Amino acid sequence: MRRLAYLAAGGMLWSLSVLAFANVPIGAVVENVSLPTLTGAPQNLLGDTNVSVFIFINPELAHSNQALAQIAACEKEMTGKPVHWSAVVSDRISRSKVEAEIKSVGLSMPVLIDQSDALYGKFGVVLHPVVGITDQNRKLIAYQPFAKVNYKAFICAQVRHALKEITDEELAEILKPTAAVLGGEASVAHRFLRLAEKQFQVKNYHQALANIQKSLEKNPTAAAHSLQGRILAAQEKSAEAAAAFEAALKLDPKDPAALEGNKGTKETAK
Amino acid sequence: MPQPENILDNGRKGIVRTHRRGFKGREIRTTLLSLLLLACGYVTLAADAKKDEAAPVAKMRKNDLTPIPDLQKPVSAHSPYQDGDCSLCHQNKDRTNPGAILKQVNALCLDCHDDFGKVMARKYSHVAARVNCVSCHNPHNAKQPKLLVEESGALCLSCHTTISNLVTNAKVKHDALTSDAKCMNCHNPHAANVEHLLTRLPFDLCVGCHGKDGIKDQDGKVLTNMKKLLAENPEQHGPVAGKDCSACHSPHGGNNFRLLTKEYPAQFYSPYDPKLYDLCFDCHEASVVKDAKTTTLTKFRNGDQNLHFVHVNKDERGRTCRACHEVHASKQKHQIRDAVPYGKTGYMLKVNFIQTATGGSCAQTCHLTRSYTNSVVPLAPKKTDSEQPKAP
Numbered sequence: 001m002r003r004l005a006y007l008a009a010g011g012m013l014w015s016l017s018v019l020a021f022a023n024v025p026i027g028a029v030v031e032n033v034s035l036p037t038l039t040g041a042p043q044n045l046l047g048d049t050n051v052s053v054f055i056f057i058n059p060e061l062a063h064s065n066q067a068l069a070q071i072a073a074c075e076k077e078m079t080g081k082p083v084h085w086s087a088v089v090s091d092r093i094s095r096s097k098v099e100a101e102i103k104s105v106g107l108s109m110p111v112l113i114d115q116s117d118a119l120y121g122k123f124g125v126v127l128h129p130v131v132g133i134t135d136q137n138r139k140l141i142a143y144q145p146f147a148k149v150n151y152k153a154f155i156c157a158q159v160r161h162a163l164k165e166i167t168d169e170e171l172a173e174i175l176k177p178t179a180a181v182l183g184g185e186a187s188v189a190h191r192f193l194r195l196a197e198k199q200f201q202v203k204n205y206h207q208a209l210a211n212i213q214k215s216l217e218k219n220p221t222a223a224a225h226s227l228q229g230r231i232l233a234a235q236e237k238s239a240e241a242a243a244a245f246e247a248a249l250k251l252d253p254k255d256p257a258a259l260e261g262n263k264g265t266k267e268t269a270k
Numbered sequence: 271m272p273q274p275e276n277i278l279d280n281g282r283k284g285i286v287r288t289h290r291r292g293f294k295g296r297e298i299r300t301t302l303l304s305l306l307l308l309a310c311g312y313v314t315l316a317a318d319a320k321k322d323e324a325a326p327v328a329k330m331r332k333n334d335l336t337p338i339p340d341l342q343k344p345v346s347a348h349s350p351y352q353d354g355d356c357s358l359c360h361q362n363k364d365r366t367n368p369g370a371i372l373k374q375v376n377a378l379c380l381d382c383h384d385d386f387g388k389v390m391a392r393k394y395s396h397v398a399a400r401v402n403c404v405s406c407h408n409p410h411n412a413k414q415p416k417l418l419v420e421e422s423g424a425l426c427l428s429c430h431t432t433i434s435n436l437v438t439n440a441k442v443k444h445d446a447l448t449s450d451a452k453c454m455n456c457h458n459p460h461a462a463n464v465e466h467l468l469t470r471l472p473f474d475l476c477v478g479c480h481g482k483d484g485i486k487d488q489d490g491k492v493l494t495n496m497k498k499l500l501a502e503n504p505e506q507h508g509p510v511a512g513k514d515c516s517a518c519h520s521p522h523g524g525n526n527f528r529l530l531t532k533e534y535p536a537q538f539y540s541p542y543d544p545k546l547y548d549l550c551f552d553c554h555e556a557s558v559v560k561d562a563k564t565t566t567l568t569k570f571r572n573g574d575q576n577l578h579f580v581h582v583n584k585d586e587r588g589r590t591c592r593a594c595h596e597v598h599a600s601k602q603k604h605q606i607r608d609a610v611p612y613g614k615t616g617y618m619l620k621v622n623f624i625q626t627a628t629g630g631s632c633a634q635t636c637h638l639t640r641s642y643t644n645s646v647v648p649l650a651p652k653k654t655d656s657e658q659p660k661a662p
Contacts (some may be wrong), residue, residue: 061553145508152394177393179469180389180469195358
């Protein structure tokens with residue numbers, strides 16, 4: 001089962017790894033560049049840290065705007081970790097517009113100015129926004145395009161994975177979360193079991209038995225058979241109780257209540 | 271001790287009242303105290319929820335939680351109530367005088383519904399469920415399945431008014447909202463691992479229906495089986511490869527064809543107008559079709575001559591994105607179409623696009639063979655009269 005989960009995680013990560021910049025595939029070494037920033041002083045695209053994250057954004061485009069706040073939140077969440085962050089914007093975009101957007105979302109990373117879209121062309125960016133992540137050897141290890149849903153979770157998970165804080169399996173679970181389906185028979189059965197337990201506690205044996213029967217019809221478990229045995233034993237129906245305990249032990253030979261109940265009914269029979 | 275009326279003014283007047291209702295031929299009087307405590311539980315939990323949430327907590331619904339008389343034929347009934355076990359939740363077993371509830375509402379529910387502890391621990395949970403189960407469920411019985419106080423779609427839309435307005439006023443409607451489980455086709459009303467309480471990521475939800483043959487739109491037009499299309503076409507558009515249908519489509523309804531979030535040209539030819547491409551320009555640089563010259567914005571250029579500009583940016587008969595690209599996926603790189611429609615008979619004319627290491631070519635389709643190179647040295651073939659573009 002665990003092996004299957006790993007295989008699924010691997011498959012998921014492989015399918016994501018086919019997404020990349022047009023000119024820089026996953027695994028390629030990214031050349032570091034120094035570019036002027038919004039504040040003037042030039043900054044490197046990549047840092048000497050374990051992980052570098054760079055984000056191509058265009059605050060004039062709707063999706064970049066939606067993404068900025070989430071990227072800023074992720075940057076904040078990662079404060080203190082060995083991550084070098086940088087954003088890249090084209091010099092075609094109004095500086096005041098960029099500054100206003102950056103300020104409004106509280107992005108604190110340096111914003112590099114891409115002159116004549118040279119870096120954009122070098123990477124073959126095509127879409128905005130897009131995030132690239134490199135390791136300490138400046139190898140591109142992740143590419144994350146924009147997503148309308150779960151974007152912050154995706155970015156943060158990719159960074160955590162790059163930092164080796166989460167495993168491949170954990171990353172895959174975030175990138176393709178387990179379906180949150182409603183209820184199901186097992187769930188309903190469990191509620192009947194809990195209700196029967198409560199009715200048993202207040203000695204409402206008749207209703208307790210009726211509800212445990214409903215539980216068993218939907219999902220026969222050792223716990224349900226065992227409770228059925230206890231209710232029947234309390235009603236002094238020893239033979240039926242013994243049969244219920246036996247049924248519980250067939251499903252779970254170590255069920256403590258069934259073991260004890262079984263012992264009790266045998267002693268009563270003696 | 272505050273007067274009940276003062277507490278009830280805290281937004282839950284509707285649920286707390288003394289009344290007479292028939293029950294198996296008898297009249298019962300629900301006590302004010304039991305429901306009053308319920309209301310107090312609500313107030314406490316709402317305050318807790320506010321602490322946890324950055325976003326403001328929506329005002330919860332005011333529901334009448336008294337039992338529905340059997341004469342009105344409830345559709346669902348809570349087992350303890352049906353069994354007459356009032357004391358599992360209330361102080362007394364007496365239906366005519368059940369007394370206060372034993373715990374705060376949600377704590378009481380979780381006593382039996384303890385599997386919901388795990389459900390509610392998911393990353394994203396519904397404020398209404400966190401605050402109070404009785405925001406949506408009647409703990410006794412109901413005229414709806416699952417003890418819901420109202421029909422499920424109407425129940426959701428009674429609070430989610432923005433969506434309600436969108437659904438009502440949208441020119442293009444999505445059947446998913448009105449068929450089967452309605453909102454719950456895509457959302458889990460309690461909690462989920464995906465934002466907006468989606469049960470799965472958008473793509474996985476969409477292909478649940480759009481991965482089948484024979485699905486039709488509201489006008490009866492058969493829609494593409496996306497699962498099949500993507501299986502047969504490996505070169506996928508970024509949002510498709512990223513499995514993010516909602517990047518381009520508005521699942522609740524909208525005013526653009528195919529539920530597109532913004533305008534996208536439906537025609538093959540169109541005079542260039544940036545507004546037509548609003549959808550594309552959410553992600554793609556407008557300059558890719560605005561700038562006549564570039565060496566960085568696109569690889570579809572002959573030297574520095576931007577061929578996107580050449581094709582699209584025309585006052586008349588500009589080629590729209592769909593003239594050359596498939597929007598979801600294709601067999602060729604860059605989602606280049608295999609063929610384009612020619613004439614009114616539905617005949618498909620092959621594009622014959624070939625990508626090379628330094629550029630590519632298109633042959634014998636809209637024009638005679640033309641190649642381009644995206645190195646800075648132009649290698650365009652000499653244009654002759656016979657190579658003038660012709661309409662597909």
